[in-house]
Amino acid sequence: MNARNASRDRATASRRRQIRDAAVRVFAERGFHNARVSDIAAEAGVAHGLVYHYFASKDAVLQEIFRTTWGWVDQGFREIHARPDLSAEQQLTEVVRLMLGSYRLAPDIVRVLVLEVTRSGHLRTQVEEITQAFELIESMIRGGQDAGHLRPDVDARFASYVLWGAIDEVLTGWVFGTLPDDDAAISRAEHTVVEIALAGLRKR
Amino acid sequence: MNARNASRDRATASRRRQIRDAAVRVFAERGFHNARVSDIAAEAGVAHGLVYHYFASKDAVLQEIFRTTWGWVDQGFREIHARPDLSAEQQLTEVVRLMLGSYRLAPDIVRVLVLEVTRSGHLRTQVEEITQAFELIESMIRGGQDAGHLRPDVDARFASYVLWGAIDEVLTGWVFGTLPDDDAAISRAEHTVVEIALAGLRKR
Amino acid sequence: MNARNASRDRATASRRRQIRDAAVRVFAERGFHNARVSDIAAEAGVAHGLVYHYFASKDAVLQEIFRTTWGWVDQGFREIHARPDLSAEQQLTEVVRLMLGSYRLAPDIVRVLVLEVTRSGHLRTQVEEITQAFELIESMIRGGQDAGHLRPDVDARFASYVLWGAIDEVLTGWVFGTLPDDDAAISRAEHTVVEIALAGLRKR
Amino acid sequence: MNARNASRDRATASRRRQIRDAAVRVFAERGFHNARVSDIAAEAGVAHGLVYHYFASKDAVLQEIFRTTWGWVDQGFREIHARPDLSAEQQLTEVVRLMLGSYRLAPDIVRVLVLEVTRSGHLRTQVEEITQAFELIESMIRGGQDAGHLRPDVDARFASYVLWGAIDEVLTGWVFGTLPDDDAAISRAEHTVVEIALAGLRKR
């Protein structure tokens, strides 16, 4: 009985994932608004009715994509934030690497997150979770200011938006194909974002 | 005859503007996707059929909003870029001021531009015009690098995205109400964006 | 201007009626649940979208049918009730005649009213208006009891249900085709309902 | 073998009953159309697939409810009709008592029968069995007319509808909660229906 249930649970989770992954690909390609539920089902190779066996609505699919993948971001941010061996500078550097590096790992997911979540009012409800990411960055910056490593004259709050915006815009450039995204370019991007944020453009 | 035509043209232009302005308000409030053509017409105080006398489609209305307002951005960027009396640093500072300052002048327009154009794939066709703005910023940065005032080791292309992203994210914060937008805050935002971009976060 | 508006209003009212009448035929034939909005539109000879120009929903169409036709019943009941020259007996006789006679005038409407309104919980909201009809009958009976013409030992409330049920069941028989509905049969039905209600089955 | 089969049959019958009873409760609460097969299954505490092991379709469940409970009505009517010791009057009185009394015994079943069967075209196929009930009433009335106890000038056919309609409407009132259904009220209802049907409203 337990064995059967366990097997069923595994099958259920697997199907959910299958449909969710299909949705990621479909949303990434056509955007949430232009994606039909039947597109997702077709991509997953199931009948469209089955989508509703696993998700309450088309919106719920997007929400689940957000939740599971954002959990990954959130987790990463928290781990970085919690490392006492890293200076604020190093923490912010890691944040940039985590975010920009994610594009290499899962471009479709980044595409969906950037297009439908970060850059759209669609998931305002979830904004709280996004807000937390901003707050962690702000906290890292403030930590650096308190430790005397970062400039105290810039507003930590706005600074967190600046860093996030820089990251988000580069990701957007990759998503829209207006920026090169080969490995060398990705390294260059990381370097540029980190350097500007920390040392600025001005030559000394 | 000419006089009559001129009068008619003026009337026509006035109507176009009336409908376009109504659309700005409606798009700003509900977003492009959730705005119905009849909402625009109602806001403008005309029958919805009339919208189609002046615009080919709902999309065309957004395009026109983009074109007219973006022309203003474009114009501003070009003027800044063309001033030989300004160093690259000063030019970039002016760019930030122009963009962030626009929110005070016309929040609804900024809202639409940010939500529906800059942060959405909706106006990909127009990307060329947006691209030009990026290129002007890139050109200013490259100019500074050539003149020996800005660091040569950062990628000018990515750097332009970083600056743009920083600006866009702050505007987004204002649009979504997650950042304070009183006059003092706006000044602080300008300072923060400019300082980070030019001098970085790191204390020296 | 007024002339044009008046003309438009007339056209609008005419279209509403056209669609409503089509709906009556469709509901009468297939029942509310089995009738598609596009069936109504097809019967009316218009595009299905137009139905939504005149009615908020499929339900609203049924409601309007109920409201307009029930107004007729209501009106008739009130007029009968208001005639001081008629005894309670005569008033009840008129009620029976009005109801059973309506089948001859508009069988489809009666069909819809009986099947979808009177005999279904679908328009519970409107029950108040139906309740008023019951109350008028009850009032007539009570009037007869007070005047000493009708038996005081029967419950006027239940009696009103008895009379209404008798009428409704005969109409149902006609609607379902289980009762003959030629003119002679209709007369016989009126006689039977009136006689039983007033004088009973028992021979004296 | 036989013993095993018998045991299995008993178990099968028990399951059928379990599901059928659950369906009665569900249909009574939400109505046939708004009740999902899975609601029935949930109410019965089984998987919804199991419903289809015992019933061919959702309709079949309603049919079975009708058949088993109507058998009770039918049986009662036949027994009353078959009693030579009862006059037509007494037989009709018993019919009224049987029907109205059933509400006290099994309100949910009456609710379903009234809402989904008697007052709806849903079980037209079964109309024959309902027709038989009408015919038995008609036969009782005709018997009374032949015996000289009931008036020969009313149409026995229509009269059976009148009586049935009176009963059905009172039950409907109870089902919809528009009539009082305490014990005293039920007695009053029986009295009123019987008295009107037999002696009429008119005072003598």
Next chain:
DNA sequence: TATGAATGAGCATTCATTCAT
């Protein structure tokens, strides 16, 4: 110009029923 009636493509969602396990 201006109106708003008319059109029809498009789509999410529900749920009875089937079937593999």
Next chain:
DNA sequence: GATGAATGAATGCTCATTCAT
């Protein structure tokens, strides 16, 4: 027998766009 995953037909409603007046 029992489960619940899987299927897919069916349909109300929205709204951009057209067009007669």
